[in-house]
Amino acid sequence: xxRLLRGAVAGIGLLVVVGTLLWASPAGAQEPGADDPAEQExxxxxxxxxxxxxxDDSGEDVFVEGLEVTVExxxxxxxxxxxxxxxxxxxxxxxxxxxxxxxxxxxQLPEDVSLRDEDRSAxxxxxxxxxxxxxxxxxxxxxxxxxxxxxxxxxxxLSVEGLKFGLxxxxxAIGLSLIFGTTGLVNFAHGExxxxxxxxxxxxxxxxxxxxxxxxxxxxxxxxxxxxxIDRGLWRPLExxxxxxxxxxxxxxxxxxxxRYVFLYQFGGFTRTYADYxxxxxxxxxxxxxxVPRDLATILISLGVLVAVxxxxxxxxxxxxxxxxxxxxxxAESSGIxxxxxxxxxxxxxxxxxxxxxVLLGLAxxxxxxxxxxxxxxxxxxxxxxxxxxxxxxxxxxxxxxxLVQLSTLWVAPELKNVVALLVLIIILIVRPQGILGQAERVx
Amino acid sequence: xxxxxxxxNTLESAIGRDAxxxxxxxxxxxxxxxxxxxxxxxxxxxxxxxxxxxxxxVVEFDxxxxxxxxxxxxxxxxxxxxxxxxxxxxxxxxLAITTIAAGEILRFIFRAAEFRDFTGGSNGINGFAxxxxxxxxxxxxxxxxxxxxxxxxxxxxxxxxxxVLLSVLLIWLLTRSPWGRVLKAIREDEDAVRALGxxxxxxxxxxxxxxxxxxxxxxxxxxxxxxxxxxxxxxxPTTFFAYACLILGGAATIWGPVVGSMIFWSIMAFTENxxxxxxxxxxxxxxxxxxxxxxxxxxxxxxxxxxxxxIFRPQGVFGDRREIALTTR
Numbered sequence: 001x002x003r004l005l006r007g008a009v010a011g012i013g014l015l016v017v018v019g020t021l022l023w024a025s026p027a028g029a030q031e032p033g034a035d036d037p038a039e040q041e042x043x044x045x046x047x048x049x050x051x052x053x054x055x056d057d058s059g060e061d062v063f064v065e066g067l068e069v070t071v072e073x074x075x076x077x078x079x080x081x082x083x084x085x086x087x088x089x090x091x092x093x094x095x096x097x098x099x100x101x102x103x104x105x106x107x108q109l110p111e112d113v114s115l116r117d118e119d120r121s122a123x124x125x126x127x128x129x130x131x132x133x134x135x136x137x138x139x140x141x142x143x144x145x146x147x148x149x150x151x152x153x154x155x156x157x158l159s160v161e162g163l164k165f166g167l168x169x170x171x172x173a174i175g176l177s178l179i180f181g182t183t184g185l186v187n188f189a190h191g192e193x194x195x196x197x198x199x200x201x202x203x204x205x206x207x208x209x210x211x212x213x214x215x216x217x218x219x220x221x222x223x224x225x226x227x228x229x230i231d232r233g234l235w236r237p238l239e240x241x242x243x244x245x246x247x248x249x250x251x252x253x254x255x256x257x258x259x260r261y262v263f264l265y266q267f268g269g270f271t272r273t274y275a276d277y278x279x280x281x282x283x284x285x286x287x288x289x290x291x292v293p294r295d296l297a298t299i300l301i302s303l304g305v306l307v308a309v310x311x312x313x314x315x316x317x318x319x320x321x322x323x324x325x326x327x328x329x330x331x332a333e334s335s336g337i338x339x340x341x342x343x344x345x346x347x348x349x350x351x352x353x354x355x356x357x358x359v360l361l362g363l364a365x366x367x368x369x370x371x372x373x374x375x376x377x378x379x380x381x382x383x384x385x386x387x388x389x390x391x392x393x394x395x396x397x398x399x400x401x402x403x404l405v406q407l408s409t410l411w412v413a414p415e416l417k418n419v420v421a422l423l424v425l426i427i428i429l430i431v432r433p434q435g436i437l438g439q440a441e442r443v444x
Numbered sequence: 445x446x447x448x449x450x451x452x453n454t455l456e457s458a459i460g461r462d463a464x465x466x467x468x469x470x471x472x473x474x475x476x477x478x479x480x481x482x483x484x485x486x487x488x489x490x491x492x493x494x495x496x497x498x499x500x501x502v503v504e505f506d507x508x509x510x511x512x513x514x515x516x517x518x519x520x521x522x523x524x525x526x527x528x529x530x531x532x533x534x535x536x537x538x539l540a541i542t543t544i545a546a547g548e549i550l551r552f553i554f555r556a557a558e559f560r561d562f563t564g565g566s567n568g569i570n571g572f573a574x575x576x577x578x579x580x581x582x583x584x585x586x587x588x589x590x591x592x593x594x595x596x597x598x599x600x601x602x603x604x605x606x607x608v609l610l611s612v613l614l615i616w617l618l619t620r621s622p623w624g625r626v627l628k629a630i631r632e633d634e635d636a637v638r639a640l641g642x643x644x645x646x647x648x649x650x651x652x653x654x655x656x657x658x659x660x661x662x663x664x665x666x667x668x669x670x671x672x673x674x675x676x677x678x679x680x681p682t683t684f685f686a687y688a689c690l691i692l693g694g695a696a697t698i699w700g701p702v703v704g705s706m707i708f709w710s711i712m713a714f715t716e717n718x719x720x721x722x723x724x725x726x727x728x729x730x731x732x733x734x735x736x737x738x739x740x741x742x743x744x745x746x747x748x749x750x751x752x753x754x755i756f757r758p759q760g761v762f763g764d765r766r767e768i769a770l771t772t773r
Binding site for chain 1: 536538540542544545549552555556567688691736737744749750751753758
């Protein structure tokens with residue numbers, strides 16, 4: 001019991017550290033007074049607005065009149081459709097702060113106008129108390145989009161996107177798979193490790209203004225230490241106490257909810273970007289695909305890290321020990337491997353990698369409190385597709401899932417792209433529950 | 445500090461809509477998790493099928509409400525078959541991942557703009573509860589000491605709690621029957637039951653169907669009492685809430701889910717009202733907690749509570765510790 005108490009104290013201590021680290025971040029990142037109701041007029045109107053325009057072939061601005069724009073709140077409680085006026089302007093009064101999605105129907109656009117990126121017909125903004133935001137739909141003259149000769153261009157572009165996304169999932173998911181392999185724990189709080197990395201990097205990069213690379217490195221170290229701390233402070237005492245794996249699974253859910261809402265409490269429900277590498281338009285051109293340096297770096301870093309992980313698992317003593325424990329814990333233990341020590345390393349490495357994945361995801365998309373949890377099911381999909389418990393399986397499965405998610409938008413609406421990945425997850429469980437690389441064994 | 449309103453809100457929550465809906469959802473989960481050892485994390489999906497079954501049938505096909513209820517129940521049976529056929533042969537943790545994925549798939553599909561004509565997209569469906577409202581025998585408000593409910597609330601609460609009692613009766617009869625004993629045996633040792641010649645797979649499937657149908661009733665009551673179906677009401681947090689209620693009360697007990705849900709929602713209402721008043725009366729400075737953050741603190745407490753319960757008292761208020769010593773293999 002005293003060990004558990006010590007563990008609990010360590011856990012609470014960790015949370016306090018988390019809290020203090022994050023304490024300064026919202027204040028530093030928000031517009032001054034944005035979350036201070038005292039400075040707000042009560043009932044002050046807030047709106048989401050924008051101007052629909054594009055440049056025609058001669059470079060002149062042309063405004064789109066009479067296009068319907070729908071603004072909806074994230075919880076679906078508010079929805080309003082307006083039509084743009086002759087200057088292409090539209091505005092919707094919204095009831096209060098929160099996330100809103102503004103969308104247009106690309107089919108309604110005039111014939112010679114299209115969206116520059118078809119996935120961006122629905123844009124989401126987050127409003128603080130009393131704040132108004134403008135939303136810009138990127139329009140261009142001429143045909144874009146799905147079908148016809150553009151199909152292959154689009155497929156090529158989405159393949160690169162998918163590869164990048166898949167590599168990020170892989171980096172995040174290796175820990176999930178190895179932790180399951182070595183301890184049998186299905187960690188529903190793993191998504192929070194991803195968010196944690198992204199938020200720590202955000203704190204150093206945006207709030208303190210340190211360079212991105214340094215912030216990312218710090219995030220990885222902090223993530224690894226956190227992972228080790230959680231293993232030492234929570235899971236190891238619980239295991240010694242004889243808590244069953246199902247009970248532990250439910251505990252990960254509870255811990256995950258707790259951490260998630262601590263993030264929301266401190267960081268707010270905003271979607272934010274890092275200070276560096278945001279505006280990149282010029283990039284490397286490979287046939288139909290343009291890769292901006294940020295994406296190229298993401299892909300190269302991910303590949304490098306994954307190769308390093310693979311080499312470490314294959315060649316180093318601790319890597320071999322990890323694979324041995326994952327393969328057969330009892331046999332490993334009886335051959336003299338200190339399983340608890342190995343599990344500690346697995347937690348540190350897994351959490352560090354998840355933190356790195358979070359930073360890369362934050363760079364590729366944006367940073368918010370729910371980013372890791374949204375990724376969690378895709379990680380599960382990747383891990384199970386590849387074979388749960390195996391390190392390389394997580395790698396291959398995740399890349400396949402990343403490609404699937406992006407390429408599926410060739411045929412289905414972007415908002416349904418995750419459904420495709422989750423369906424694959426279920427189909428794999430039916431057809432080959434051990435995954436691509438898993439050993440055929442009875443799993444039920 | 446207005447203590448009277450805090451206590452009145454707490455009391456009302458103990459027998460209010462959320463307590464009723466989640467009691468039903470948790471009763472269904474109890475059959476899955478408590479008695480059979482199935483880790484169903486897609487209970488929100490069953491609830492959504494019930495709610496959308498009613499909403500789509502009544503609004504899109506102009507059918508009477510009772511037809512919608514039947515469609516919702518049939519839908520839940522269908523979902524149980526669809527989910528169970530491939531996954532019930534798998535280990536418990538695989539089932540957890542599959543069901544949580546299935547629940548999310550359903551939510552994504554229900555809220556997708558593609559199918560807006562049927563599901564109303566992220567706006568959901570409204571205007572299907574007319575039959576129910578018209579049948580309301582109550583008129584005038586109901587007041588007793590600190591508690592007051594409107595006639596509409598009284599009506600859905602009466603129907604909802606009646607359903608809760610019926611479900612409790614059903615579970616009581618089922619679990620004391622030979623069928624129920626087989627379920628508990630499966631939870632304890634699946635292989636032993638198989639060795640005794642029982643068709644484990646069929647029993648698990650029956651358990652999934654019955655619990656899922658009760659879950660769909662919970663979804664219907666949530667939809668009918670709110671008079672609208674919102675896709676985001678049926679996300680994974682809903683399932684986690686139901687688990688918290690069940691574990692708090694005690695899994696594998698008859699009254700556990702009901703009492704657990706009542707306690708859970710009174711705690712939620714109490715903390716929310718207390719914190720809100722503390723914030724409004726400036727006992728807690730704005731720099732520490734704002735009004736918006738009060739709702740978030742509730743979730744933190746819920747997560748912490750779920751974890752602590754599972755660590756220190758996994759049997760909840762009423763349960764027997766030996767009955768929930770589950771393992772994955």
